[in-house]
Amino acid sequence: MTAEKPIIEFEGVGIRFGSLQVHHDLNFRIFPGENVTLLGPSGVGKTLILKMIAGLLRPTSGRVLVRGEDLSNLEEEELCAVRAHIGMVFQGAALFDSLTVYENIAYPLRERGLKSEDQIRQIVAERLEVIGLPGIEKKLPSELSGGQKKRVGLARALASSPEIMLFDEPTTGLDPTAIRLIDELIVKLQNQYSITSVAVTHDIQSAGRISQRWLLIHAGTVVADGPAKQIAAQNQDVIDFISGNWRGEITLT
Numbered sequence: 001m002t003a004e005k006p007i008i009e010f011e012g013v014g015i016r017f018g019s020l021q022v023h024h025d026l027n028f029r030i031f032p033g034e035n036v037t038l039l040g041p042s043g044v045g046k047t048l049i050l051k052m053i054a055g056l057l058r059p060t061s062g063r064v065l066v067r068g069e070d071l072s073n074l075e076e077e078e079l080c081a082v083r084a085h086i087g088m089v090f091q092g093a094a095l096f097d098s099l100t101v102y103e104n105i106a107y108p109l110r111e112r113g114l115k116s117e118d119q120i121r122q123i124v125a126e127r128l129e130v131i132g133l134p135g136i137e138k139k140l141p142s143e144l145s146g147g148q149k150k151r152v153g154l155a156r157a158l159a160s161s162p163e164i165m166l167f168d169e170p171t172t173g174l175d176p177t178a179i180r181l182i183d184e185l186i187v188k189l190q191n192q193y194s195i196t197s198v199a200v201t202h203d204i205q206s207a208g209r210i211s212q213r214w215l216l217i218h219a220g221t222v223v224a225d226g227p228a229k230q231i232a233a234q235n236q237d238v239i240d241f242i243s244g245n246w247r248g249e250i251t252l253t
Contacts, residue, residue: 005068007032007164007196008053013062014220015048022048024220026062030198032163035190037199037207037228039238040217041246046200049217050166053198054086055079067163084112087157091169093149095141095156101128102137105156112160127155130192131185147178154185158193165189167199171206183209204242208232216241 006029013026022045030036038046051057052064055071064071066082074082095104105124109115115123128134131151141149150170157165170186171179183206190197190210201207207214208228216224216231216238224235231238240246 004031006030006065007067008198009063009065010049010052011063011065013052013059013064015045015052015057016060022220023059024061026217026221028215028222028225030196032196033194034213035197035199035211036213036215037201037211038215038217039201039204039207039241041241042202044217045220046217047168050088050168050198050200053164053166054088055082084160085163086166087160087162087164088166089150089153089157089168089170091172093141093153095149095152097141099140100137101133101139101141101144101152104141104152105159108156108160123159124155127158130158130189131155145178147174147181150174150178150182151185154182154189158189161193163196165195165197167197167201167210169201170199171201171203179203179206180209186210214238 008030010026010028014024015022026049038049040046048057052059053066055074058072067085069082071079071082096107099107102124105127106120109120109123124137125134128136131154133148133151144152167186171182174182186197187210189195199207199210212228213226214224214228214231215222218237224231224238226235232242
């Protein structure tokens with residue numbers, strides 16, 4: 001893996017909002033095909049990291065590189081080209097309430113204008129098959145359960161065949177059965193499409209199922225980084241965090 005180029009790289013990244021310094025020295029590299037979970041107390045800016053990877057936020061200092069591109073040097077049109085390789089599943093699924101399931105999944109494809117309607121129809125059907133919800137194209141989000149909405153959000157993120165998937169609390173608000181179903185689906189997608197994934201979750205069991213590597217974020221930097229099973233057993237910061245004995249000071253509320 002060391003000979004391979006990272007697909008995501010943070011070099012001394014800091015981000016500030018006015019007088020509030022959230023991150024000051026984030027350093028990590030993620031390689032193609034890796035599945036990584038960002039852990040840390042609420043409010044330490046884990047979702048901000050996802051937004052920086054997607055080019056939705058620019059760091060105040062340091063560099064964020066995605067697919068070898070330094071995002072801080074790109075114009076909006078160039079950023080859009082990078083985002084075409086990234087799928088993001090938001091915490092609340094973020095479906096358009098007034099659009100059918102079909103129209104929600106077709107939306108990013110139509111926005112880019114690179115596929116015919118026949119191709120879009122085929123892609124939507126294929127993605128619904130992959131998430132285990134074939135035949136619901138005509139339903140509105142209001143007719144779906146919370147778990148089904150999350151799965152449709154996954155299908156929409158997959159529509160453009162991304163190389164990178166970003167998951168922001170993908171199982172929040174779901175019951176244990178739905179959580180396991182979403183986790184199994186994420187793993188299936190990782191294996192089926194060889195996707196690089198970065199997830200934010202507070203569910204430790206879920207983190208263990210969907211990723212082999214964990215990064216623990218605290219006080220604006222990475223305080224632990226390694227194979228999930230190894231650091232869960234050997235790193236005291238991680239042990240304290242997952243056991244509920246964390247006493248670290250939260251940097252952002």
